[in-house]
Amino acid sequence: MSAPAVAGLFRPVLGADAPITVKAYDGSVSRPAGGDSVATVDVRSETALAYLASSPNSLGLARAFVSGHLDVDGDLYTALTAISELTISDVSPRTLAEMALRLAPIRLRHRNLAPPPQEHRQHGWLHSRSRDAEAIAHHYDVSNRFYEMVLGPSMAYTCAAYPSETATLEEAQFAKHALVADKLALRPGMRMLDVGCGWGQMSMHAAEHHGVQALGVTLSRDQALWAQKEVARRGLSDLVEIRHGDYRDVAETEFDAVASIGLTEHIGRAQLKNYFSFLYSKLRTGGRLLNHCITRPDAHHRAHADPFIDRYVFPDGELLPIGYLVSRMNGAGFEIRHEENLREHYSKTLMAWTANLEANWDECVAEAGEGSARVWKLYMPACAVGFDLNNIQLHQVLGVKLDDQGRSGFPLRPAY
Incomplete structure (x- = not known):
């Protein structure tokens, strides 16, 4: 392959005007049209x-990055923002065909190239207990x-809630x-179920600051x-139990x-009805559910995770529009x-991480x-860019299990 072709191969994918320079191992350089x-x-x-x-999309580029054969000099957030709206689907069929032809010898020479070891492929039925456990592990x-x-x-x-820009x-966090505690109206003596509790911080917060007995x-x-x-270190063993297992076994x-x-991002569309029905069955009359999850802005955005995210980060993740989630909660x-979108908060959280x-x-x-x-x-x-550009969102939805007379137990104007 001639020297200028290596860097030039990336320009049709990035776009002629994308403010990104490409330099290659052979000394070739491709600069943006704008300079x-x-x-x-x-x-x-x-x-x-x-x-x-082998994968002319984000997965192929991610494999190259994860393995260290491709890198970015400069701020990744800025670079990803600059090219965020450009995808392989925007490249003309003719250009794709030309790229495939020029890359064919390389693909042949590396036909046995394995993905980086961090890549994960799922096994078994989607959202079966064993497959869910494998994905989480x-x-x-x-x-x-x-x-x-x-x-x-x-x-x-999970997404934090920034009380100010300088927090x-x-x-x-x-x-x-x-x-969450305010929305659930937690008080001493209450019992709370914390599904998908992670490292147990919500359960410990509820016990330490509100006297709640929590099962995570x-x-x-x-x-x-x-x-x-x-x-145990915090002295909360009398109030908090952390259980290793499937929430469906509670x-x-x-x-x-x-x-x-x-x-909820890990549950999947097909399981959502059963999920909310199960949580409804766990509550007493007047009990509340706070559902906090990543969503997509509307039905036109991708439901399943980007190939890179699916293989390397959240296997089997599925994002649904907020309206669909609200309907399923209501249907259960x-x-x-109450409902609110915290997507800007998640971008700040991701950048802090x-x-x-x-x-x-x-x-x-x-x-x-x-x-x-x-x-x-x-x-x-990459996810921070997605939240900032409204390609993904983060919603909290609060629901209540009414009594037989339709009473919610909510004050006229909740403080939150």
């Missing part, structure tokens, strides 16, 4: 092109120490838990072990509140009392391996 560049894509080896040849059972460095002391792997991540359930063994130790009923924070018997990763990069690599660290280095700013 100004916010970042440089560094194609370090022929292997990067081989990954692109892939993402969460990486290293608790790795998550401590990225998430910070709050150990909350710290820890202040925002506390504010998120306080907001997670499919991740590593999360459960960490949370159980933290419960036999207890008559809870005053259910918190579902970051679990809940009266919907990105800053933590960068600050602890060497230790993160030593703990989880460079490939896993590079997955996070790419996916967090």
Whole structure:
């Protein structure tokens, strides 16, 4: 392949006007038509092109990045924002055909090239118990120490709620838990079910600040072990139980509140009706459900995760429009009392996690391996761009189980 062709191959995908420079291992350089560049894509080896040849989309580019054969010089968030609206589907069929022809020899030479070891393929029936457990283990059972460095002391792997532009991540995560507690109207003596509890922070917040007896359930063994130790360390063992298992195995009923924070994305459209019906059955009359999850803006946006996200981050994730989720909650018997979109808060949360990763990069690599660290280095700013551009959203929906006379027990004007 001639020298100028390597860098030039990427220009049709990025777009002639995208403010990104491409430099390649053969010394070739492709600069944006406008001249100004916010970042440089560094194609370090022929292997990067081989990954692109085998998967001419975000998955191929991600494989090249995760394996270290492609890198970005400059701020990833800025670079991804610059090219966020450009996809392989925008490239003309003629250009795609030309690219395929020019990449064919490389694809042939690397026909046995395996994806990076961080890539995960699911097995079994979609959303079967065994497959769900496998998906959760892939993402969460990486290293608790790795998550401590990225998430910070709050150990909350869900969208924070920033009380101000200058609030710290820890202040925002506390504010998120306080907001959920306010919406659920938690009081001493109540019982709360925390499904998909992660490292148990909502359960511990409810017990420590509101005197609530909480049961947290997670499919991740590593999360459960960490949370159980933290419960004991904080002296909350009389109020908090963290259980390793499937939420569908919870036999207890008559809870005053259910918190579902970051679990619905893993449930899937086909299971959603049963999911909300199950949570409804766990509540006493007058009990409340707070559902906090990532959604897509409307029915026209992609339902299933981007191939990179699906293979490397959240296997089997499925995002649904907020209207669909509200309808399914309502159909399960809940009266919907409040809903809000926190997508800007999730962008800020992701960028705070990105800053933590960068600050602890060497230790993160030593703990989880460079490939896993590079997955996070790419996916967090990519998701932040998605929230900022309204390609994805984060909604909290509050529902209540009415009594036989249709009474909700809500005050006329809730404080939240």
